[in-house]
Amino acid sequence: MGLKILTVDDSKTIRMIVKKAFRPYDCQIIEGENGVEGLSLAAKEKPDLIILDITMPVMNGAEMLAKMKEEPELKDIPVIMLTAEAGKDNVMKIVQMGVKDYMVKPFKGEQLIDRVTKIMPLAEKKGDSPKEGESGSKYFNLDGDIQMLAVPAKILRPTIVEVETQLKPKLKEMTGGGIKKMILDLSKTKETNVSLIKLIVTVLDNCQISGVKVLTVASAALGKELKDFQETGNIPIHFSIDDAKAAF
Amino acid sequence: MDLSNFDLPTFIRGATQEVFDTMLSMELSEQELTDFGDTSRIVGSVSLAGTASGTVNIHVSDSFACQITANMLGMELDEIESDDEVHDVIGELSNMIGGDLKSRLCDAGFPCELSIPSITSGKDFSIESKGWAVNETVCFQFEDHIALIEAYIKNGG
Numbered sequence: 001m002g003l004k005i006l007t008v009d010d011s012k013t014i015r016m017i018v019k020k021a022f023r024p025y026d027c028q029i030i031e032g033e034n035g036v037e038g039l040s041l042a043a044k045e046k047p048d049l050i051i052l053d054i055t056m057p058v059m060n061g062a063e064m065l066a067k068m069k070e071e072p073e074l075k076d077i078p079v080i081m082l083t084a085e086a087g088k089d090n091v092m093k094i095v096q097m098g099v100k101d102y103m104v105k106p107f108k109g110e111q112l113i114d115r116v117t118k119i120m121p122l123a124e125k126k127g128d129s130p131k132e133g134e135s136g137s138k139y140f141n142l143d144g145d146i147q148m149l150a151v152p153a154k155i156l157r158p159t160i161v162e163v164e165t166q167l168k169p170k171l172k173e174m175t176g177g178g179i180k181k182m183i184l185d186l187s188k189t190k191e192t193n194v195s196l197i198k199l200i201v202t203v204l205d206n207c208q209i210s211g212v213k214v215l216t217v218a219s220a221a222l223g224k225e226l227k228d229f230q231e232t233g234n235i236p237i238h239f240s241i242d243d244a245k246a247a248f
Numbered sequence: 249m250d251l252s253n254f255d256l257p258t259f260i261r262g263a264t265q266e267v268f269d270t271m272l273s274m275e276l277s278e279q280e281l282t283d284f285g286d287t288s289r290i291v292g293s294v295s296l297a298g299t300a301s302g303t304v305n306i307h308v309s310d311s312f313a314c315q316i317t318a319n320m321l322g323m324e325l326d327e328i329e330s331d332d333e334v335h336d337v338i339g340e341l342s343n344m345i346g347g348d349l350k351s352r353l354c355d356a357g358f359p360c361e362l363s364i365p366s367i368t369s370g371k372d373f374s375i376e377s378k379g380w381a382v383n384e385t386v387c388f389q390f391e392d393h394i395a396l397i398e399a400y401i402k403n404g405g
Contacts, residue, residue: 010364011336011339011343013320013336013337013340014340016321017321020321055343055347055362056364057364084343084344084346084347084348084350085350085351085354085362086347086348086351087352087353088354088355090354105267105347106270106271106344107270108270162322194273198273
C-alpha cells in the first residue's frame with residue numbers, strides 16, 4: 001500500500017505542485033487549506049508524512065504543528081515545512097519546532113522528492129513506470145541497448161515538467177537493466193529557447209549522476225545556435241542518429 | 249543598521265529573478281520602467297509589519313499572468329480553468345518575493361511578519377504609496393511581456 005501524504009497549504013498552486021511532484025509515485029495525496037483542516041485531516045487519515053506551509057489564514061503551520069505535538073497519535077508524524085522565508089531566525093524557529101526538514105520557496109517538485117526520499121522510501125506507481133508509447137513517456141523509446149529521448153519541435157515548460165518527471169525513474173530502470181547509453185534526439189526541435197537549454201542541462205546532469213553516457217543529436221542549424229549558449233556551448237553535437245550510435 | 253542602508257534594489261531584483269527562474273523557467277531581463285497604459289492587469293501584493301513595515305506589489309498583464317500560471321502549473325494556456333487559479337499563482341509569486349525580502353530584513357535586524365497575499369485586478373488604476381524610507385521599482389521583460397515589481401519599506405511603528 002502506498003504512502004499517505006497530507007499537503008496543507010492555503011495556495012492551491014503549491015498543493016498542485018506538490019501533487020504533481022508525487023504523481024509518479026505510489027502515494028495518496030490528501031489536501032488541506034489551513035491548519036484547522038490540516039489537524040482534522042491528520043487525525044482522521046493518520047498520514048505517513050505532512051507537507052506543511054507556514055503562512056496560512058485561520059491557523060498557520062506553526063500553530064498546527066504545535067497542536068500536533070500535543071497529540072500522542074500525531075506527534076511522531078514526520079513534517080516537512082514549506083516557507084517563503086529563508087532568514088536565519090525563521091530557519092532556527094522551524095528547526096526548533098521539531099520538523100524533519102524544511103524547504104524554502106521557490107522550489108522545484110524534484111527537490112521536494114529528494115527531501116522526502118531522505119526521510120522515507122518512495123515506491124514508483126505500479127503499472128506507471130514508463131512504457132513505450134504511453135502518455136508521459138512518449139519521448140522515450142528503447143533502441144537496442146540505447147535509450148532514445150526524442151523531444152518535440154517546440155519545447156515549452158510543460159514539456160520540461162513531463163520529461164523531468166519521467167527521467168529519474170527511466171534512468172533508474174535503465175541502469176537497473178544495464179542500459180548505459182542515451183541519445184538525446186533534438187532533430188525535430190526547431191526553436192532554441194530557455195526551456196530547451198534547461199531541458200538539455202537537466203538531461204545531461206541527471207545522466208551524469210546516473211553514470212549514463214548521453215550523446216546529443218540536432219540539426220546543423222540548431223547545433224550552431226546551441227554553441228552560442230554558455231550552458232550548451234561545449235556539448236558535442238551529432239547530426240544524425242546513426243552518427244551518434246557510431247560514436248558510442 | 250539604518251534602513252536607508254538596506255540594499256533593497258539588489259534584493260528585490262535577485263528575489264524576482266530567482267522566483268521566475270526556479271518556478272517558471274522564465275529568464276527575466278531588466279528593462280526601462282514602463283506603464284501598462286489601459287491594459288488589463290493583475291497585481292499581487294504582500295505586506296510586511298514589525299520593526300520594519302512595507303509592501304511588495306507585482307504587476308503583470310492578464311495575458312502574462314495566464315502564461316505564468318500555465319508555466320507554474322505545468323499546463324497549457326487553454327487548460328486554465330478560472331481566474332481563481334491565475335490569482336492564486338500571482339499571489340504565490342508575491343508571497344515568495346515578499347518572503348525573501350522579509351528574510352533579508354529579519355537578517356538585517358528588522359524582525360517583521362509577512363501577510364498573506366492579496367490580489368487587485370482591472371485596468372486604468374494606479375497604486376500610490378507614500379512616506380517610505382526606501383523604495384524600488386523595477387521592470388522586467390520576458391519575451392513580449394513585462395512584470396513591474398514595486399517594493400517599499402520604512403521603520404515600523
